[in-house]
Amino acid sequence: MNILLWNCRGALNPLFHVTLKNLIVTHSPSIVIITETRVGGERAKDITDRLPFDGALHADTIGYSGGIWVLWKLEERKLLWKNLASIAPMHDLPWLMLGDFNEMLSSSDKLGGNPLIPRRVQMFKDCLDSCGMVDLGFHGPRFTWVNKREVGHFIQERLDRGFANSEWRRMYLEAAIHHLVRTHSDHCPVLLKMDNNGLSNLSRSFRFQPMWMSHPLFSDFVADSCMDDGPLNLNVEKFTADVKIWNKEVFGDIFQRKKRLEARLRGIQSRIADGLNLYLLNLECQLRKEYSEVLQSEEEFWLEVKEGLWSLKPLKAPGPDGIHAGFFQAYWQLVGTSVVNEVCKVFQDSTMPPHLNETLITLIPKYPGADCLASFRPISLCNIVYKVVTKIIVKRLRPFLPNLISPLQTAFVLGRMGLDNMIIA
Structure with missing residues (x-):
């Protein structure tokens, strides 16, 4: 397995794509780490989506400097699923997995953008089946991530979710996932309530406004x-x-x-x-x-x-x-x-x-x-x-x-x- 690290000093440089393509063809890296991209947000995602990798993570820039991209091929995600599957037979304890999996299970988990890659979906499903995991479902809006683009380029995906094995589910029969309101990030907060009595009430109104x-x-x-x-x-x-x-x-x-x-x-x-x-x-x-x-x-x-x-x-x-x-x-x-x-x-x-x-x-x-x-x-x-x-x-x-x-x-x-x-x- 090859890992490529490159301080590109700006991903908007006209020679960036040519140079990166040549490095990928020459060295066949499974993981590529690009620093000092000086590009963040949706612009960064647009660029990495055109690169021959299956997944990418982006660290935003600070002003006009910084920026880190980590790209990987499906083989590395396959290694992660394999490691998780190898843990399951080692214990019979209650097990919960909660987070941003950056993967989807069906076409209903996505609206807009490119179609799902069947091989990635199947690998994710196989991992969950090997671990005995069951989707905890959700309450609230269907998708947990949006790309904040205009109509025509708007993409929504359900990336953040929770899974649990049967032992954990028997312990917490009323546990439920709630997709909270998305206000700041492109991801919505995900709340796991162990007793599903609905969301907590906010403070009552008062007659004297402090501000x-x-x-x-x-x-x-x-x-x-x-x-x-x-x-x-x-x-x-x-x-x-x-x-x-x-x-x-x-x-x-x-x-x-x-x-x-x-x-x-x-x-x-x-x-x-x-x-x-x-x-x-x-x-x-x-x-x-x-x-x-x-x-x-x-x-x-x-x-x-x-x-x-x-x-x-x-x-x-x-x-x-x-x-x-x-x-x-x-x-x-x-x-x-x-x-x-x-x-x-x-x-x-x-x-x-x-x-x-x-x-x-x-x-x-x-x-x-x-x-x-x-x-x-x-x-x-x-x-x-x-x-x-x-x-x-x-x-x-x-x-x-x-x-x-x-x-x-x-x-x-x-x-x-x-x-x-x-x-x-």
Whole structure:
């Protein structure tokens, strides 16, 4: 077996095809590794499809550099199937194979492009039969990979799948494969659920949207909602009532938007799997962009919660549960999701749950040797999540306070001090 490695310094060079063809004819390599191709994506696949090999893998370029192609002939895939088949008689344990096999079993696994190679299909089937594997089937869109090309060159294939032997199947009778919504990659995520109770429900909707300030029209909305000469309490009441409507009609709920977009993408991708439609392809592209924007907003909310937590001193003022902010900071990778979900729920319900609203009141001496009640001042030790919520609220309100509070008010606004009244007097 021969393996050819070549740093081609650009696969678009006019001499690339001539040189590679000469190398293949001269040395008959079973595997070819080409580096520095400087070509990625669909363009790379178009080139490798024209080469005399049965399979190919591509590593995308970085800017205008990099790029790796690995090409192989059927004999090497035959060796893989042979190795898998040789493992099966060595044990009687439960066995699951899950992944991108880059092979198909029937013409129904592909829509568009060149027809299947019967010899490759038969080799794959023989391997699965030797291993005693059964296809686990799937729920969702039929295909797991698309080439993202225009109508006429659009190809869909079912490459990602799961197989299991009878021992594994008896252990997990309700296990099922779910093809999830394809949003970023050309492959869709594949979920294996051991108990087939359907997909998990997403977070409920909530009335207060964390990322209002990221919307380009929010500043104009605030200006229209608030009266310059109105009292603070009326401004706040009017703003609260208006912003709930604005959130639903203009901005939309992040989690609800995400849920709706996933549902629409799932439906569109299922329809595309049954037949191509230019309108649906364009709509899918548009919805995938919107989905990316929603994910970005979700990420910004995570950062907002994290900033609020990290603004607290690690080992000061623990809450009633005795836990400092430092615990959540040190173990953020483990508890971060729980903290973010708890904060989301507070904004969603517009209510602080009783267990978070509990406060430990303690007395701090005003000076050493304090011996009477008047010599102490009370402080409240609030729950850490309670503090994070208030930090977020303060951060969001701060940019609007100068416009909401009368210019005659000299406290609670950055740059204004009570001393100003004495100077004016």
